Amino acid sequence: MTTKPPPGVLRRGFGVLWVAVKEQPRIFTVAAVGSFVFAVTTIGQAYVFGAVTDRVIVPSIERGEAETSALALAFLAIMLVATLKVAGIIARRLGAGIMQYRLQAGYRQRVTRRYLTLPFAWHQRHPTGELLSNAGSDVEATWSPIAPFPFAVGVVVMLVGTLGLLVVTDPVLALVGSVVFPLIAWLTVVYSRRMSPLMTRAQQLRGEVSGIAHESFDGALVVKTLGRETSETERFTAKAHELRDTMIRVGRLRGLFDPVIEALPSLGVLVVLLVGTARVGSGAIDAGQLVRVAYLFTLLAFPVRAIGWVLNELPRSVVGWDRVQRVLTASGSQEHGDARLTGARGAALSVAGARFAYGDAEVLHGVDLEVAPGRTVAVVGPTGSGKSTLATLLVRLVDPAQGVVRLDGTDARDLAAGEVARAAALVPQSTFLFDDTVRGNVTLGADVPDEDVWAALRLAQADGFVAALGSGLDTVVGERGTTLSGGQRQRLALARAVVRRPRLLVLDDATSAVDPQVEQRILAGLRASDAGSTVVVVAYRQATIALADEVVFLDRGVVADRGTHAALSARSAGYRDLVTAYERVTDEVIA
Template sequence: MAKSEVGESIRFIGRMVRPHWPVFTVAVLGGAVFAAGAVMSAMILGRLVDDVILPVFEQGEDISSSSLAGWAAVLLSVVVIRIIGVVARRYFAGMTAERVSRGFRRDLAHAYVRLPMSFYRRRSSGDLLAHVDTDSDTVTEVLHPLPFAFAALFMAIFAAIAMFLVDPLLALLAFAIFPISIVLNRVYTQRVSVPATQQQASVGKVAAVAHESFDGALVVKLLGREQAETARFNAEAEELRQHRVRVGTLRAIFESTLNAVPSLGIVLVILIGAWRVESGAATVGGLIAISALFATLSLPLRILGYFLQNVPIARAASARLHSVLDEPFAEPGAGQMLTDADADLRFEHVILGFGDQVIIDDVDLEVRAGETVALVGATGSGKSTLVSALAGLLEPLGGRITFGGIPIDDLDPAVRTDAIRIAFQEAFLFGDTIDANVGLERNGIERCEIDGAIATAGATGFVTALPDNTSTVVGERGMTLSGGQRQRVALARALAGQPRLVVLDDATSAVDAAIERQILDALRDSEHAPSMLIVAHRLSTIRLADRVVFVKAGRIAGRGTHEELLANPDYLALATAYEEAEAERV
C-alpha cells in the first residue's frame, strides 16, 4: 500500500468508527486482553518446560501435587483471560459494524427522500437498492476483523518484548519476515483496487436489471420477453461472476501466500534455535517459548491479512455510497405561513426545462381561489411539466410560482403540503391499508376527514366491499386494486385534510366519464371546496371548468371558456379529436 493509500484507508476507517468510538474501544481492549493472554500462555509454556518438565527427564525429580495444582491454576487463569478477550472483541466489534451499517442505511434513506428528481433521472432503482443492501454490508465487513487486527499489533509488541527477553537473536530472526507481509499487502492492494470497484458497480447493474424485470413483469409477460429478460440478466450476472472470480483469485493468492509466511518463520526459528540450544546459547524452554509465541502470531497475522484484503473492497463500496450521500440537497426548514384565507396560485413568467432543453417558455397562469381551471393541450405540450414544477419536482429556470402571494419555495413545507395537494395519473399506493394510504399518518387528521375524502373521491362503494373495508391491505403498489380503484384512493389521499388547492394531472383517466363527473361535482359542492387545476383530456371535464387554459408547444395559446376557445383552430382540432375518441369508447 502506498503512503497515500495507507493514509486514506486510515481516514476512511476513522470516519466510520469515530461516532461509535466507546463501543469500538471496548472491542480493541478485548483484542488487547486476548493478545496479552496469548503471550502469557507461550511464556508460561517455556517456564513450564525449563522449570518442571526438563528436570523430571534430566534429573528424575518428582512433581509435587501442589506444584501441579499451581501450574494448572495459572494456565486456567490465562485461558479465562483469553476467553474474556475473545468474547468482548467479537461482541463489540459486531456491534460497531452493525451500528455503522445501520447509520449508512439511515443516511441513505434520509437522502433518498430529499434528493431532487434530477438525481433519480440519472440513477437506476436497482443501483439505489444495491446501495442500501449490498454496499452497506460490504463497507462494514472490514470492521469485523479490525479489533483482531489491533490485537495482532498488540500481540506483536508483547511478543517482541518477550522474545527479546528470552533470546534477542531468535527474536530478530523471527521478526525479519514481517517486511515480506508488508510488500505482499502493497502488491495486493495495487492489483485488487480496480477489480473491486468493478465488482461493486456490477452488483448495482445486476440489481437494476432484476428490479426492472420485477417492476415490469406485466409488460414482460404481455410481450413475451421472458427469454430476452433472462438473457439480459444472465449477461449482467456473468459479468459480475467474472469480476468476483478475478477478485477471489487475487484474494486466494494473497491469503495463501500470507499464511505461508508465519510457517516459514517458525521453520527458521526451530532450525536456528536447535543449533543455539546445542551450542548452549539458548535453553530448550526458551526455544519452545519463542516458537510458541511465533505460532501464536500466525492466526492474528492471517486475520490482519483478511482485514487488509477487505480494505480496497470496502473503500470501493464506500465510494458508491458517497456518490449518493455527497449529493447536495436542501433540508426543509421553517418557512412562511399562509395568511390569506383565499389564496391564488400564480405562474409568473415561468421557464421550465431539463438541461438546455426548454419545455415551458415564459408562461403566465393564474388559478383564483375557489376557481376550477382546466389545463388543455396535446401530448408533449408541457402540461405535466407545469404540474411537476408546482409539486417541487422541477426547479424553474426562470420566473416564479406563488401561492397566496408567497413563492412556493418560501412556504413552510408542512403548510405547502397541507394547502396544495396533487394527484398524478400514475397512482402510487403503499403496501398498507386504505386508511394508511389516505391518511398517511398526518398529524391531526380525523377519522371523519378520511371517510369524507374517500366519499368525495367516489371510492366508498368498492372500499366497503373489501374484506376489511378501510383496514384492507392493498398490496405492493396497490396491485390488488384495479387501475380506477387505485386512482380513486390516490385522489382521496389528495383530498384528505381540506386542502386549498387540488391539482389533478389526468388523475381520473382510469375511471369512466360518469364517475369522473360525480367526483368533480362532489369536489365543487363540498363544504370547503378547494381551487382546482385539472389537466384534462375529456370534453366533459373541460366543460366543468370555470376557465380553460390552452397550452401549445410550451406556451399559453389561449384562455377562456371552452366555447370561447373553440374559435381557436388548434383548440378546435384538439377538442374534436377528444370528442371522436370519447365516441369510439362509447
C-alpha cells in the first residue's frame, strides 16, 4: 500500500466504523457493554481494595484480632468484582473479535463475488497483485480498528461519567481532568499523523526490497553466469539500508511517544495532588475525595489509550476501505439474453465487423470471419496482430466494441448466461490449473464419469503422464500439488476443454510448450474424433497450420487474406514471410 492517507481521514474513518456498527449491531453492543462493564469493574476493583483496606485490614491489625466473617467477605468481594471484570473482558474481546472476523469474512466474500461477476475485460485492466491484496490485506486493513473499537467506546462512556463525577466533586479538579485526558487523546492523534507517512514510506520500501529480491532471484541464472552476485547484493543492500533507516526513524518517534503518554497520567496525578492539597486546606473537599480522584486518574490512564489505538488504525482503514470500495462499486457486468442453442454437432461461427480496443489502442479494426460447422480454421498472424483478442471474442470472454459475434446465427449477447460456455471452449495461451486433483481440474466440478475423463486425457495426449503420477486422477496438481511441466499443463487444459464436448473449440496457441510430434497427434486426434466440433486454432507452426481446412491471415487487426495454406503461400508475400521463416533460417545457415 503506497497511497497516502486521504484528507479528512478522521471523519471518513468514523464513517467506516459506523458502517461496521450498522452491519453488526448486536455483537457490537455485546462488545461495547462488555467494555463498559470492564471499565466500571476496574474502578470497582479500586473501590473494593480501598474498602477492604479501610474496613478490614486497618481495623483488624489495629485491634489485633480479625473476624472470620469480615475476612471471608473481603475475599469474596475481591473475587466477585474480578469475576465481573473477567466477564466484561470476555464479552469485549470475543465480541470485538467475532465482529472483526465476520466483517472480514463478509467483505472477502463480497469482493470475490464481484471478481467473479465483473467481465473479463475488467480483469485484464487490473494487475493480479492488486486484486489479491484487495481481498486480502485491504479487507484486513479496513477492519483493523474494530479490534480496539468497542473498548474505546466503553472508555469514552466511562470518561464522560468520570468527568461528571469530577465536576460534582470539585470543579477545579474537573478542570485538571478535562486538560489531561483530552491531551492524551490529542497527543495520540498528533502521533498517528506524524507516524503514518513514515509507516507508509516503510511499507513502500518493504515493497521495493521485495521487488529487488524477486527480480534478482528470478534472474539468478543470469546473475550467476555473469558473476554479478556482488553488484546485485550491493543493489539490495542500498534498499535494505534505506528501509532500516526509515524504521529507525519510526523507532525514534515511537520511542518518544510511548514514554510521554505513560508519564502524562502520572504527572496529572501529581498535579491533582498539588492542587487538591490546597483545596483540602481551603476546605473545599475532604482528603477522602481527593484520594478517590487521584485513583481515578491512575485507573483511566491506560484505557484512554484505547481511543488512540482506534485513531491510529483509521488512516490504514480508510485507505483499505477505498480500495475495497473500488472493487465493490466497479461497474460493468456482461448482459445476457435468454436465447438457447439447440444444435448438437459443430457450431456455425460468424464474426462481422468486430472492433476491439484496450483503452485507446484499438487492436481489432473490423474483423469478418465465417466458419462453417465442423470445419477447422487456423488463425495466423505476426505478434500483436490481435489473434488472442479475437480468440477471447469468439467465446464471449469480451464483447466487441462494435460488430457482432454469432453462434449458429444468434448474437452471442442474446444467449442466456452460461450458454456460450456450454457450447464453446477456449484453451488459452497460458494455462491455469486449480489447486485440485487432476480429475477436478478436468471436470471442474461437473459430474463426469472417469472413463470420459480418461478419454479426454487420451485425446489431449495426457493419459500417459497422468497414469504415471502417484495417484492418477486423484493426484493434486496446481499451486500446492505436483509440479507439472508447461507442456503437461497445456495438455491438461486441453483435456478440460475436450471433456465438455464443445461444439466450438478455440485453441489460442494452446500447444506451444508441447513437442511438435505430440502436437501433431493431438490435432490429428481432434479431427478424427466423432464430436464434429468446429475448431479455431491460433498457431505458429507450419505443421499445425497444414492440418487446417482453411487459414485466416490476420495482420494489424484485420483479416488480410484467407484461403488454403497453399493458396495463401502462393499469393500473399506477408504470409509467406511469416510461415516460411524457419526454412529461410536453415537455408542461410547452410549456405
